[in-house]
Amino acid sequence: MLPTPGIPTVDLSPFFTTGDESGRKKAKETITEACTDYGFFQIVNHAVPIHLMNHAMDLSKTFFSYSDDVKRKFSSGPDAPLPAGYNKQPDHSPDKNEYLLMFPPESSLNVLPDDPPDFRKTMEEMFKYFVKTGQILEDIINDCLGLPPNFLKEYNSDRSWDFMVTMQYLPGTETDKNGITEHEDANLITIVLQEDVGGLEVFKNGEWIPVIPTKGTLVVNISDIIQVLSNKKFKSATHRVVRPVGKSRHSYVFFYNLQGDKWVEPLPEFTREAGMAAKYRGFYYKDYQALRLKNKTHPPSNPEDIITLTNYEI
Numbered sequence: 001m002l003p004t005p006g007i008p009t010v011d012l013s014p015f016f017t018t019g020d021e022s023g024r025k026k027a028k029e030t031i032t033e034a035c036t037d038y039g040f041f042q043i044v045n046h047a048v049p050i051h052l053m054n055h056a057m058d059l060s061k062t063f064f065s066y067s068d069d070v071k072r073k074f075s076s077g078p079d080a081p082l083p084a085g086y087n088k089q090p091d092h093s094p095d096k097n098e099y100l101l102m103f104p105p106e107s108s109l110n111v112l113p114d115d116p117p118d119f120r121k122t123m124e125e126m127f128k129y130f131v132k133t134g135q136i137l138e139d140i141i142n143d144c145l146g147l148p149p150n151f152l153k154e155y156n157s158d159r160s161w162d163f164m165v166t167m168q169y170l171p172g173t174e175t176d177k178n179g180i181t182e183h184e185d186a187n188l189i190t191i192v193l194q195e196d197v198g199g200l201e202v203f204k205n206g207e208w209i210p211v212i213p214t215k216g217t218l219v220v221n222i223s224d225i226i227q228v229l230s231n232k233k234f235k236s237a238t239h240r241v242v243r244p245v246g247k248s249r250h251s252y253v254f255f256y257n258l259q260g261d262k263w264v265e266p267l268p269e270f271t272r273e274a275g276m277a278a279k280y281r282g283f284y285y286k287d288y289q290a291l292r293l294k295n296k297t298h299p300p301s302n303p304e305d306i307i308t309l310t311n312y313e314i
């Protein structure tokens with residue numbers, strides 16, 4: 001299938017070699033434009049091997065085909081900072097999906113299944129490759145924003161807060177297709193691998209655009225922390241999942257994240273030095289992440305009580 005019209009696809013290969021300065025420049029121009037307007041794009045020639053992505057998708061489908069009793073054996077206790085292992089959205093949630101959440105492979109918080117064989121090892125490999133892609137993207141975004149070299153890398157040097165979810169969405173029906181309600185992600189950068197059936201939609205210039213899955217392509221969403229640091233120069237992508245009618249859907253979503261005790265506020269480059277007022281008040285990331293998680297685990301009955309970045313707007 002051809003890539004979705006209107007959503008730029010960026011070739012990351014110039015960033016894996018030296019010498020292709022014009023390739024890097026072109027990629028950065030495309031990314032800057034996309035992030036300034038709506039905050040998402042697609043990537044090819046990233047770090048994640050295609051055969052690994054295919055294998056990971058097959059194993060995920062097998063795991064989710066098991067009974068709830070089997071899947072629930074891999075759920076974490078209440079102490080984890082995020083619900084590690086297997087979880088299903090509560091019945092009253094408008095989001096109809098179940099997922100397996102993992103922290104970095106070495107984390108003691110992980111509860112990963114040993115069945116199907118190879119699943120755990122494959123998820124760990126996916127995780128490591130996603131980290132690599134995330135680091136390259138972070139470096140590119142650092143340059144696109146005109147920040148001092150390695151600024152974001154040094155600000156965001158603790159990789160223990162990254163997490164990945166493997167998801168299954170139930171088949172949509174004519175009357176209920178919601179998989180994930182429209183939202184922006186709370187972290188720094190999100191990388192999505194979706195199954196061929198599609199379903200991911202992104203909001204661009206006032207329109208919902210379905211992202212057509214293309215072999216080997218990953219979708220990148222700029223998330224809230226970049227929007228705050230850049231004082232809204234780069235936008236956190238608004239997106240949702242619409243469940244395809246009659247077909248279940250699988251995806252891998254990698255959240256390149258930030259250490260909880262980091263203070264987040266618009267950087268001087270985009271406020272004082274640019275003669276602009278700050279658009280957000282500052283916060284500790286762990287407080288924001290906790291509030292955002294509460295939206296999911298204890299959805300407020302009044303949608304206006306859902307916490308998003310707008311609660312921090314000045």
Ligand SMILES: O=C(O)CCC(=O)C(=O)O
Pocket residue numbers: 165167180185192193194200239240241251252253
């Ligand atoms: O499953 C997907 O394609 C995207 C999921 C998503 O947006 C999220 O988990 O925040």
Ligand SMILES: [Fe+2]
Pocket residue numbers: 183184185190239
């Ligand atoms: Fe999301």
